[in-house]
Amino acid sequence: MSENLARQFLLREDVVFLNHGSFGACPRPVFETYQRWQRELEAQPVEFLGRELTETMRVPRIALAAELGTTQENIVGLTNATLGLNIVAQSLDLKPGDQILTTDHEYSALEKTWAYVARRTGAEIVVVDIPLPLTSESQFTKAIIGGMTERTRVLFLSHITSPTALLFPIENAIAEARKRGIWSVIDGAHTPGHIPLALDELGADFYAGNCHKWMMTPKGSAFLHTRPSVQGMINPLVVSHGWTEHSKEPGAKGAFGNSPFIDELEMQGTRDPSAWLTVPAAIDFRRANGWSDVQAHCQALAQDTAHRLAQMTGLTPLSSAAFCAPQMVAMPIPDCDVDQLKLDLIERYNIEIPVFRWKDTCICRLSVQGYNSKPQMDLLIGALSELLDLKGAAAPRAASQG
CATH class of the missing domain: 3.40.640.10 (Type I PLP-dependent aspartate aminotransferase-like (Major domain))
Structure with a gap:
């Protein structure tokens, strides 16, 4: 599903775009x-x-x-x-x-x-x-x-x-x-x-x-x-x-x-x-591509990724799944230099994702859209594991929009 949909977007193939929530992305x-x-x-x-x-x-x-x-x-x-x-x-x-x-x-x-x-x-x-x-x-x-x-x-x-x-x-x-x-x-x-x-x-x-x-x-x-x-x-x-x-x-x-x-x-x-x-x-476009099924797939990917990261960090999620945006999740991460982490993610792994401090909590906010894929989620988990020195994640590997 995501591979076919990725080809219908104009996003650069060398960037793992996990920030749909900021400005969106328009299908071709x-x-x-x-x-x-x-x-x-x-x-x-x-x-x-x-x-x-x-x-x-x-x-x-x-x-x-x-x-x-x-x-x-x-x-x-x-x-x-x-x-x-x-x-x-x-x-x-x-x-x-x-x-x-x-x-x-x-x-x-x-x-x-x-x-x-x-x-x-x-x-x-x-x-x-x-x-x-x-x-x-x-x-x-x-x-x-x-x-x-x-x-x-x-x-x-x-x-x-x-x-x-x-x-x-x-x-x-x-x-x-x-x-x-x-x-x-x-x-x-x-x-x-x-x-x-x-x-x-x-x-x-x-x-x-x-x-x-x-x-x-x-x-x-x-x-x-x-x-x-x-x-x-x-x-x-x-x-x-x-x-x-x-x-x-x-x-x-x-x-x-x-x-x-x-x-x-x-x-x-x-x-x-x-x-x-x-x-x-x-x-x-949404109707032609069965978007309710696409959204369900994206929600499952987002929640699974947030759950995997929470297991690694031991940090409590901000809400239960029912009160989390279906395709977007703010994942608490250990205290860090959020600007440097965001820069490392884009420069070392080509991952575009917002990282910021909200009140006293450091957050990595994940958006999952129809062009995203499970290998991209794996890449994110591996990259955060390495950069934040977390345990229990596989080593990061390359992934593209498909």
Whole structure:
């Protein structure tokens, strides 16, 4: 399976790429679709961007909405999840003394976003520590609800965490926030194409996700999902052709005939929308290659590799398998110079994988995608065994993308 799929990707064959979670990797057929859109744009830019773009942008919204359990009126195409979350964070009407409740597992760029918002508005950031290892939904929900107060206005959570690769069971926390009148803002950067999503059923007020990670579109393809009742709260970061002065009036239309939510965010000056337009092709690629079976295989490889390393290190995993991202696992390793270890892995073994320190824990974060293989997992285990002076692993041997 992995050998055939590896040939459908553009990754260098001399690099063992175990870092899909950072920026993704685009399959060759989807990338070719991307290039076709770019050529069409350049063949007649005025027609493409000036006369056809509104209808062209609607097609991926419809396709993606069907995958995400929503309707195309509730999502808007953007370049990345960080942009979507910035739009939300800077649209909320926060005042001095309001609290933004979040966890100690969030992505650093969004920590900075909320710090900026807090500085500008006078709101306070409250960080809840999630007990580890994470082994139950009630353990998570109790920690979140325990951090809520009468001053909590925003609940900001990752669905799948970036540093710790945990799958947070966010449903009950979102429901409790709704009961208390707290806006729920979800960072779903790692979720589309990684886990099944039913966004309308989930009920979060705002949910941003990337398509260029696990859905495997080219870079620069993402979405913001917003419940209809709060779409009027959203303001664009850039005011451009999609804005109208009457956009906040009941029943208002945007400048291009969609809702103000869509037109104000999608029509913001000249940009190349080709990555967003490949969303249907990426969905078709996954279906044609039986991606549910591919994902099951990848999950098994990821969990087996994490288990092997844990046996060697004696370190406790960050969660039970149920609360680990299916195709991504943050593996604790003994205390070390994480920058040097990362450099040694790429320079000595051609292994591209993130190694970093989170709080007091050194982590090697493994991503397993359809182009990866068991020999690559063996190479990683052997390399870590040698570099960290661990016992009980076979000597490392070469492996390629196949």
